[in-house]
Amino acid sequence: MADKDYSSTSDEELVAMARQGDMVAFEELVARHRDKIFARAFTMMRNEEEAIDLSQEAWIKGWQRLEQFHGDSSFTTWMTRIVINLCLDQLRRRKKRQTESIEEMNEESGGVERQMPVVTVNPTERLERADLRARIDRALNQLSDVHRTVLVLHEFEEMEYKNIARTMNCSIGTVMSRLFYARRKMASLLADLNKQE
Numbered sequence: 001m002a003d004k005d006y007s008s009t010s011d012e013e014l015v016a017m018a019r020q021g022d023m024v025a026f027e028e029l030v031a032r033h034r035d036k037i038f039a040r041a042f043t044m045m046r047n048e049e050e051a052i053d054l055s056q057e058a059w060i061k062g063w064q065r066l067e068q069f070h071g072d073s074s075f076t077t078w079m080t081r082i083v084i085n086l087c088l089d090q091l092r093r094r095k096k097r098q099t100e101s102i103e104e105m106n107e108e109s110g111g112v113e114r115q116m117p118v119v120t121v122n123p124t125e126r127l128e129r130a131d132l133r134a135r136i137d138r139a140l141n142q143l144s145d146v147h148r149t150v151l152v153l154h155e156f157e158e159m160e161y162k163n164i165a166r167t168m169n170c171s172i173g174t175v176m177s178r179l180f181y182a183r184r185k186m187a188s189l190l191a192d193l194n195k196q197e
Helices: 011-019 023-045 048-064 075-109 125-142 145-156 161-168 172-196
Strands: none
Touching: 011 023, 011 075, 023 048, 023 075, 023 145, 048 075, 075 145, 075 161, 125 145, 125 172, 145 161, 145 172, 161 172
């Protein structure tokens, strides 16, 4: 197989070859899809280092679990599911750590406020965009993991319902109802944030 042209081989064939232990075939799959998998992780985490770590971890898991890939969906959909699950686990851990550290700050310093940086008002467009992004992030963080995921995949990644359903292992109807709820919740959270400010 030394003379095999991996670049013109289909994903399905590459998966079959990788299952036989052909590391070069798997490396070709990584080269083809690593940007997409990283983009998914980055959209979920909004942190480059975490996204790099999690997408690499996804590829390791993909290699280890290759026998579990049955071709019901495309290889990228399967890999996307792996990276999203890793991201969700990481977000759950992060949320737990944040809660713990806020409690510690309250005990140690008599309030979170003292730890907050001084915010200076500057009416430039870039800061307004950053402010809007921060509000969206705050609202997104208040959604449950499933509602946040469905919203990110549909609104930011522009995935179709059927692909989201496959990725999240649920029905299209469930995707639609979660999306409807997530949009409504986001609208009310953003309205509340506007009122607070």
